[in-house]
Amino acid sequence: MASTFTFNSVEDTKFDIVALGEVMMRIDPGDVPTARARDARIWHGGGETNVAEGGAYAFGLRTGVVTALVDDGIGRNIENQLKEAGVDTSNIIWFNNQGKGEHSTDGKGTLHNGINFTWRGKGVIPSMTEYYRAHAAATALKPGDVDWDKMFSEGVRWFHTGGIFTLIGPKTADFALDALKAAGKNGVFRSYDLNYRSKVEPNKDRAREINREAIANAEFVVGNQGDFSDALGYDTRKVGKDEPMESFMEAYTDTLRKVAKDFPNLKIIGTQLRSARSADLINWGAVLYDTAEDKIFQAVVRNDVQISDRTGGGDSFCNGVASALMLGKTTEEAVDYGAAHGAIVQEFPGDTTMATLSMIEKEIKRAKTGGGVSALR
Numbered sequence: 001m002a003s004t005f006t007f008n009s010v011e012d013t014k015f016d017i018v019a020l021g022e023v024m025m026r027i028d029p030g031d032v033p034t035a036r037a038r039d040a041r042i043w044h045g046g047g048e049t050n051v052a053e054g055g056a057y058a059f060g061l062r063t064g065v066v067t068a069l070v071d072d073g074i075g076r077n078i079e080n081q082l083k084e085a086g087v088d089t090s091n092i093i094w095f096n097n098q099g100k101g102e103h104s105t106d107g108k109g110t111l112h113n114g115i116n117f118t119w120r121g122k123g124v125i126p127s128m129t130e131y132y133r134a135h136a137a138a139t140a141l142k143p144g145d146v147d148w149d150k151m152f153s154e155g156v157r158w159f160h161t162g163g164i165f166t167l168i169g170p171k172t173a174d175f176a177l178d179a180l181k182a183a184g185k186n187g188v189f190r191s192y193d194l195n196y197r198s199k200v201e202p203n204k205d206r207a208r209e210i211n212r213e214a215i216a217n218a219e220f221v222v223g224n225q226g227d228f229s230d231a232l233g234y235d236t237r238k239v240g241k242d243e244p245m246e247s248f249m250e251a252y253t254d255t256l257r258k259v260a261k262d263f264p265n266l267k268i269i270g271t272q273l274r275s276a277r278s279a280d281l282i283n284w285g286a287v288l289y290d291t292a293e294d295k296i297f298q299a300v301v302r303n304d305v306q307i308s309d310r311t312g313g314g315d316s317f318c319n320g321v322a323s324a325l326m327l328g329k330t331t332e333e334a335v336d337y338g339a340a341h342g343a344i345v346q347e348f349p350g351d352t353t354m355a356t357l358s359m360i361e362k363e364i365k366r367a368k369t370g371g372g373v374s375a376l377r
Contacts, residue, residue, distance in 0.1 A: 004292070005219075005267065005325055007189050013155030015088070016061035016326055020161040020179055021048025022138035022168055023067050023078050024114035024131075026351055034117045034130065044081045045351025047164045047195045050312055054319030054353045056086035058341060058360060061323055064088035066146060066179075068137040070095045070105060074113040075137075085352065093145060095137045103145075111135055120309045120349070121279030127310060131199055139169035146175075148182035158322055159183040162193035163231050166210050167201040173210045180217040193318055194223035194231035208233045215263055222270035222318045228255050241275065246301065248273045249287055253296050256289040266291055268331060272317040272342055280307055282346070286317055286339035290331045297332045299339030300367040307346040316353055317342035320360065340364045 010016075023046040029037030052063040065087055069075035071094045079089050097107045105111035114136035121127035133139070152159070159179065166173040183190050192215050201207045211231045215221045225248060228234045237251040256269045268288055275283040285301040320341030324334040340363040341355060348354045365371075 004290070004331065005189065007157040007326055008155065008187055010157070013157050014062065015064050015156045017052050017055045017063040017158045017160060017322060018066060018091075018151070018156050019048045019052035019063070020066045020159070020176060021046045021165040022114055022133065022136060023049050023065065023069070023082070024116050024133060024136070025074055025078055027115065027117045028349065029117070029119050031122065032119075034119050034128065037119075041349070042077065043350035043352070044078045045312060047193060047315055048160060048162045049082075050315035050352055051160045051191075051193075051319040051322065053082065053085045053087050054316050054341065054345075055323050058319070058353050058355045059323035059327065059357055061326065062088070064091055066091045066093075068093040068095060068103070068141050068145075070097060070111060070113050070137050072097060072113070074115070078113065091146070091151070093137075093141065095140070105137075111137055111140060113137060118311060120311070123278050123280065126279055129311075133168065136168070138165070139172065141169060141175050142171035143174050143178050146179070148179050149186070152183050152186035152188050156183070156186070156188045157326060158189045158191065160191045160193070160318070160322065161214075163195045163207065163211050163214075163227075164197055164200055166214060167197075167207055173214075177214060177217065180214060184217060189220070190218040191220035191222065191318065191322060192218040193315070194221065194227035195314065196223075196227050196231040198230075204230055204233075207231055216265060219265065219267045220270065220322070221259070221263075221266055222272070222314070222321070224314055225252060225271065225273055228252075228259065228271075232259065234258055248275065249285060249298055252287065253289070256287070256296070257294075260289065260291040264291075268321075270318065270321055270335070270338065272314050272339070274310070274313065276310070277304070279310075281305070282307055282310070284313075284339070284343050284346075286335055286342065288321065288331055288335040288338070297335045299335045302339075302343055302367060305343060305346070309349050310346050312351040312353070313342040313346045315351075316345040316355075319353075336364045336368075340367065
C-alpha cells in the first residue's frame with residue numbers, strides 16, 4: 001500500500017525538504033552542571049532546521065536550510081556542522097560584521113549568532129538550557145529577505161517551519177507566513193511544529209494567535225502533549241504521571257480531532273508523547289491522526305527507555321514522519337519511522353541525529369517484535 005499523500009516529483013525538484021528556522025551553537029558541559037563546568041563539547045541545533053538535517057543524514061534526502069548567521073567563526077562552525085550532515089547551506093543569509101550593506105552588524109556582537117548552554121541533567125535533576133538568542137541574526141529576518149516564489153518554483157517537495165522561529169523576532173512570524181503561503185501556491189507540502197517555549201514567548205495569547213494563523217496554511221502540524229494547550233489553547237484531559245502511556249494516547253486522540261475540525265486544511269496531525277520518569281529514563285510513544293480517514297495510527301509504546309540527551313526527540317519524530325511519507329510509506333508506517341527516529345536520537349548526545357536508516361528500521365522491527373538489544377560483534 002502506497003502513501004496516500006502526493007508531493008512534487010523528485011525529477012522536478014531541487015530539494016526534498018527545506019526548513020526555515022534559527023540555528024544555534026550548543027555548548028554541552030556533559031555530565032557536569034554548567035555552573036561547575038570547565039570544559040565542554042560543541043554541537044548545534046534548531047527546532048526547525050533539525051528536521052532538514054535528519055532528512056539528509058538519516059534518510060539520504062536532499063535538504064536545505066533557510067536561516068541567518070553572522071559571518072564569524074561561530075557562524076562558520078555551525079555551517080560546517082550542517083554541511084557535514086549533508087545539508088545544503090546556500091540559502092543561509094549572512095550578516096557581515098563591517099556594518100555595510102542590508103545584512104550587516106558591527107564587530108561588537110550587537111547582532112550575534114545564537115548560543116545555548118544545555119546540561120542534559122541526571123536522574124532526579126532535570127536538563128537545563130540557558131539561551132543567548134535575544135539578538136541572534138535569525139531574529140532580524142523579515143519579509144523580503146528571501147524570494148520565496150523563486151525558491152519554491154525552482155522545486156521543493158516539503159517545507160517546514162515552526163513556533164520557535166515565528167516568535168523569536170518582531171518580523172519572523174510575517175516572514176514565515178509569507179513562506180508558507182508561497183509554498184502552498186507552488187504545491188509544496190507544508191509542516192509546522194508548535195514547539196512552544198516560554199523562554200521565547202511567555203505571552204501565550206500572542207503565541208496562540210501566530211500559531212493559529214500559521215497552521216491554517218499547513219498540511220501537517222506536530223507537537224508534544226503540552227503544545228496543543230500552550231501553543232494553540234486546546235485543553236486536554238489531565239493524565240496522571242503514573243498512568244500508562246496508553247492513557248496519554250486516548251486523551252490526545254480527542255484533542256487531535258478538535259484541532260482537525262477547526263483547521264480542515266490539515267491532512268495529518270502528529271503528537272509525540274514523552275513521559276519522563278527521570279532525566280535519563282522515559283516512556284515514549286507517538287500517534288498520527290489522518291484527518292481524511294478519521295483514523296489514529298499509533299506507534300509501539302516504548303517503556304523504560306534509557307536516554308542520553310532528550311533534546312531533539314520531537315524534531316526527529318517530525319522528520320521521521322516527513323521522510324517516510326516522501327519515501328512512499330503509508331501513514332501507518334510513517335508513525336513508526338517517526339517514533340523510532342525520535343527515540344534513537346535521544347540515545348545520542350547533542351540535538352541532532354546520528355542515526356542511519358538501517359538503524360531506524362532495525363529499531364522499528366525490534367519494538368514491534370518485543371525483542372531485546374544485542375551487541376554487534
